[in-house]
Amino acid sequence: MMPMIQFKQVGKRYNGIEVIENLCFSIHKNDVIGILGPSGVGKTTILKMIADLVTPSSGTIISHAKRIAYVFQEPRVLPWKTALDNVAIPLLPLGYNYKQAREKAAEQLGKMGLRGYEGYFPVQLSGGMIQRVSLARAFAIEPDTLLLDEPFSALDIGLKKVLLDMIKEQLKAMPVTVLYVSHMPEEVVQIANRIFMLFSKGIMEELPVNTDELIKTKLSDFIDKYRTAETAVLPNG
Ligand SMILES: Nc1ncnc2c1ncn2[C@@H]1O[C@H](COP(=O)(O)OP(=O)(O)OP(=O)(O)O)[C@@H](O)[C@H]1O
Numbered sequence: 001m002m003p004m005i006q007f008k009q010v011g012k013r014y015n016g017i018e019v020i021e022n023l024c025f026s027i028h029k030n031d032v033i034g035i036l037g038p039s040g041v042g043k044t045t046i047l048k049m050i051a052d053l054v055t056p057s058s059g060t061i062i063s064h065a066k067r068i069a070y071v072f073q074e075p076r077v078l079p080w081k082t083a084l085d086n087v088a089i090p091l092l093p094l095g096y097n098y099k100q101a102r103e104k105a106a107e108q109l110g111k112m113g114l115r116g117y118e119g120y121f122p123v124q125l126s127g128g129m130i131q132r133v134s135l136a137r138a139f140a141i142e143p144d145t146l147l148l149d150e151p152f153s154a155l156d157i158g159l160k161k162v163l164l165d166m167i168k169e170q171l172k173a174m175p176v177t178v179l180y181v182s183h184m185p186e187e188v189v190q191i192a193n194r195i196f197m198l199f200s201k202g203i204m205e206e207l208p209v210n211t212d213e214l215i216k217t218k219l220s221d222f223i224d225k226y227r228t229a230e231t232a233v234l235p236n237g
């Protein structure tokens with residue numbers, strides 16, 4: 001099978017400082033990839049390179065993604081537009097007229113539990129609600145590739161579960177290649193069919209995830225490794 005996205009010896013330096021080094025991995029169409037790793041290890045940088053917002057300093061990225069939706073780590077919504085328009089406006093260049101775009105936006109906001117908030121401006125919404133507006137906007141454009149950068153960091157456990165289930169439903173109805181970045185193994189195992197752990201620079205390990213049983217056994221193992229990696233990275237920020 002042809003890979004959807006392939007990193008070939010990709011490196012990234014910011015101001016001469018190497019953040020990613022010699023990174024190689026490939027993912028297939030409709031893979032749901034979980035990317036775990038300690039803070040500052042380069043997870044967001046990987047997503048930005050896939051979205052072409054950051055250019056690799058070396059190596060090559062081969063991508064067959066045609067329509068990418070990106071839910072940023074820091075939610076980016078237009079403050080002067082309502083929740084509805086924030087979701088509807090990106091649909092206009094895709095050929096929807098304004099009425100159709102607003103209908104589609106309302107439907108997606110409803111799926112995110114935001115029915116009744118269509119007319120609210122971002123300043124009137126909570127952090128978690130803004131994250132849900134961003135998710136609604138991402139799904140509304142029917143992407144072939146969905147980049148989720150810790151989309152649930154501002155949500156409580158209950159809502160997280162509800163939204164993860166909702167995303168799983170959406171993915172069943174409309175398969176998408178997903179890269180889901182998170183700090184939380186327990187979040188990632190709920191959604192991913194493949195899990196990568198970025199330890200440092202170019203060291204990314206794939207964890208075998210086949211059955212529920214394997215997930216359970218591997219998880220504790222892997223959380224230990226994760227904690228060690230996290231501690232190791234802390235002194236340098
Ligand atoms: N625009 C930039 N200019 C300079 N350095 C940057 C820039 N963006 C990221 N970095 C550095 O690159 C490293 C990786 O950052 P990145 O945001 O990719 O990490 P991350 O794994 O997403 O972290 P977190 O889990 O905290 O979000 C960090 O050391 C960061 O300081």
Ligand SMILES: [Mg+2]
Pocket residue numbers: 043044045073149
């Ligand atoms: Mg990040």
